[in-house]
Amino acid sequence: MTGPDVLVVGGGLAGLACGRELARRNIPFTILEAADAVGGRVRTDEVDGFRLDRGFQIYLTAYPEGKRVLDLPALDLKPFTRGALVRFGGTFRRVADPRSEPFGAVGSLFNPVGTARDKLRMLRLYRKLGRDGDEDAVPDGPTVDFLAGAVGFTPAMTDRLFRPFFGGVSLDRSLATSARFFRFVARTFAAGPGAVPALGMEVIPRQLAAGLPAGAVRLGARAEAVGDTGVTLADGEHLPARAVVIAVEGPAAARLLGGRVPDPGSNGSTALYYAAAKPPVAEPILVLDGDGKGPVNSLVVMSNAAPAYAPPGQALVSASVVGIPAEDDAELDRRARVQLTDWFGPDVGGWRLLRVYRVPHSLPNQAAGKLDPWRRPVRLARGLYVCGDHRDNGSIDGALTSGRRAAEAVAEDLGPG
Numbered sequence: 001m002t003g004p005d006v007l008v009v010g011g012g013l014a015g016l017a018c019g020r021e022l023a024r025r026n027i028p029f030t031i032l033e034a035a036d037a038v039g040g041r042v043r044t045d046e047v048d049g050f051r052l053d054r055g056f057q058i059y060l061t062a063y064p065e066g067k068r069v070l071d072l073p074a075l076d077l078k079p080f081t082r083g084a085l086v087r088f089g090g091t092f093r094r095v096a097d098p099r100s101e102p103f104g105a106v107g108s109l110f111n112p113v114g115t116a117r118d119k120l121r122m123l124r125l126y127r128k129l130g131r132d133g134d135e136d137a138v139p140d141g142p143t144v145d146f147l148a149g150a151v152g153f154t155p156a157m158t159d160r161l162f163r164p165f166f167g168g169v170s171l172d173r174s175l176a177t178s179a180r181f182f183r184f185v186a187r188t189f190a191a192g193p194g195a196v197p198a199l200g201m202e203v204i205p206r207q208l209a210a211g212l213p214a215g216a217v218r219l220g221a222r223a224e225a226v227g228d229t230g231v232t233l234a235d236g237e238h239l240p241a242r243a244v245v246i247a248v249e250g251p252a253a254a255r256l257l258g259g260r261v262p263d264p265g266s267n268g269s270t271a272l273y274y275a276a277a278k279p280p281v282a283e284p285i286l287v288l289d290g291d292g293k294g295p296v297n298s299l300v301v302m303s304n305a306a307p308a309y310a311p312p313g314q315a316l317v318s319a320s321v322v323g324i325p326a327e328d329d330a331e332l333d334r335r336a337r338v339q340l341t342d343w344f345g346p347d348v349g350g351w352r353l354l355r356v357y358r359v360p361h362s363l364p365n366q367a368a369g370k371l372d373p374w375r376r377p378v379r380l381a382r383g384l385y386v387c388g389d390h391r392d393n394g395s396i397d398g399a400l401t402s403g404r405r406a407a408e409a410v411a412e413d414l415g416p417g
């Protein structure tokens, strides 16, 4: 036996979290990553002095697994304002978290994003979010039914607030996404703000990788086939192992494992990044399309939260589109500017388009039923394991949790090292 005990295929957050737990248990392993760096879907590019995350993403400071495995102070997290500005009927209306901003919440009673009763339902919603670990106790169903049925929100409230907000998180404006995922996200948002590391989202996987034993990650190593004896790379090299953990995206895992896990399907997203001389809003707050006309579903000025996302004297605007539009970047940019000029006026014409990111597999599809049970098995056979956000939930926290669970299963099967 010349190879390490364990091969982990994929160096995204799940593979890195798996490696972290294996290292803690003194089990030798190598992470095989096809790309030129670790991080998977959490990468940051530097373009003309701007830091562009590959698609708009935030870290929720109350993520339970994140608190366990990340050194949060070292990430230097820069929070966003709790609440949102909803663009609806030609004006912006502020929706505040009724508990963290009581005065903002009173103000929001007079704005028509929802009815006054909807504001009270918001408090009822918080009581219905449940606790971590309780998810399987409540039957699953679509979020849209949960909001209307269990909580009783009006269709107007759902359309103006929840479609752009949770539709932007789940990348599904139809809200067919599992209410389990909605409750998890809403509960986590209620417990702490969203944030980004001061120097970009990629700091998160880099921190995890830095904590692994030297030489544990092999970059540019694409697995082509997985068998009982180990992994064969794209260049034909065969790497033997006692255990293999497949930590690639859901659709790729289904292919590599010959259908032993289902392809979850994909929810895509598109991000347009603009350089602006002046930020269109003063706060680090999420601005939502309550009209539902698009193409931009949400917008945020990244540099209002994290100044290092833009060079001095400039602002970085991130505009997010749910899905992958059919038109080319130039036409998408044109349509986005028409919408955003209506929101912010003629300054938008002077913004410089920095880059467009289209990410067809941003998240696994999480339609109702797909998260049942909330945590799917990570052990396929003795010696063969699978992790990734498609095993838990489509978030940084889900990926981290699944990686740790897979390492625990490996440790159980291999016995003390």
Ligand SMILES: Cc1cc2nc3c(=O)[nH]c(=O)nc-3n(C[C@H](O)[C@H](O)[C@H](O)COP(=O)(O)OP(=O)(O)OC[C@H]3O[C@@H](n4cnc5c(N)ncnc54)[C@H](O)[C@@H]3O)c2cc1C
Residues within 6 Å of the ligand: 009, 010, 011, 012, 013, 014, 015, 032, 033, 034, 035, 038, 039, 040, 041, 042, 054, 055, 056, 057, 058, 059, 060, 221, 222, 223, 224, 247, 248, 249, 252, 269, 359, 361, 362, 363, 387, 388, 389, 390, 393, 394, 395, 396, 397, 398, 399
């Ligand atoms: C645009 C966008 C916005 C998001 N927004 C948020 C957000 O706001 N908050 C949040 O919590 N989450 C968000 N997410 C989700 C979050 O980023 C993912 O759930 C998480 O990063 C998934 O991690 P993973 O390790 O499961 O998969 P991945 O990050 O996809 O990692 C899989 C790795 O496997 C590698 N790989 C694939 N095939 C092979 C092979 N054959 N051989 C070797 N290596 C291979 C890939 O290169 C990749 O590095 C967002 C994702 C995107 C894309």
